[in-house]
Amino acid sequence: MKGLELEVLGVEVERYAAVPTLSFRVRLEEPDHGKVHAVLLRTQVRIEPERRSYGPAERDGLVELFGQPSQWSGSLHPFLWAELATCVGPFQGATEVALPMAVSYDLEVAAGRYLQGLRGGEVPLVLLFSGTVFRVHDGRPLVEPIPWQAEGRLGLPRSVWEEAMDRFYPGSGWIRLPRTTIDALGEYKARGALATWDEAVRSLLRAAEVPQ
Structure with a gap:
């Protein structure tokens, strides 16, 4: 009996949020095509800075975060951006859900400094999934954990993050x-x-x- 399968389909700006928000689209599939009563889904969103290259201006802008470029082989490690919790309702076989994540310009936070330091391109992300699945198999109710290896990677265009910021703070930023x-x-x-x-x-x- 296979565990729940998850796939990251994409990310976009949440149009009707009260604060700057990105929305990840995730597909959940029950391999046996049975009925799932609910999923308590937890998601860690991590930035993997080692998965992209950086131009001269970007290297200068990221010195405060990672040190001098000569040190990056030892300092460029994944770091946590956000933790999300979502309750997925009943579905048969497969469904798609949106995982909203509020974002900010806070330059005291590593993710804010990293995104501010980029001049374009994509932000390499990995979404690590965990949680609990409530379903029925052969007429018996089952409670199962989401497989520990469940994850998905995608590149977030920096322009998408910038669009989310500009909807609330056009041409501006914040310093605490x-x-x-x-x-x-x-x-x-x-x-x-x-x-x-x-x-x-x-x-x-x-x-x-x-x-x-």
Whole structure:
């Protein structure tokens, strides 16, 4: 008796979410084509940075995350992006489900820094599945684990992530700062009669002769 089979079909931007969200499409198939009453599905979404190449600008942008490129043979390892939990309802034989995953610009998080450092191409992902299947076999109710080797790989176009961000924060990003830094920046903004936070930061960059 075979276990539940899972296949990652693709990923797209969730159009009607309250926050930037990607939606993974996953196909679940019961090999014996029997009836499945429910699936409690857990998914780990991991980024596998070693599965793609990087241009000069990308290597510079990822130094903070992985160190100097000369160190990447030992530092470029998969890392967790998100953990998802989904309850799949009854189906016969096979079904497709959407796994929504909220995303953000948070540069304090490894995934945010990684995506910000890319200039294009694809983000190499692996989805690791686990959970419990409730079904009937030969008239008997069964409770089975999803096989430990169940996983799927795909390349997420960076443009898809960028589209999700631009739906909520067009042309913008976020940096988390301590309240003391925000207070000090606010005082600088007020003293200079600067209209926006962006003007305050640009003024400081000009004073430090940093190209903008």
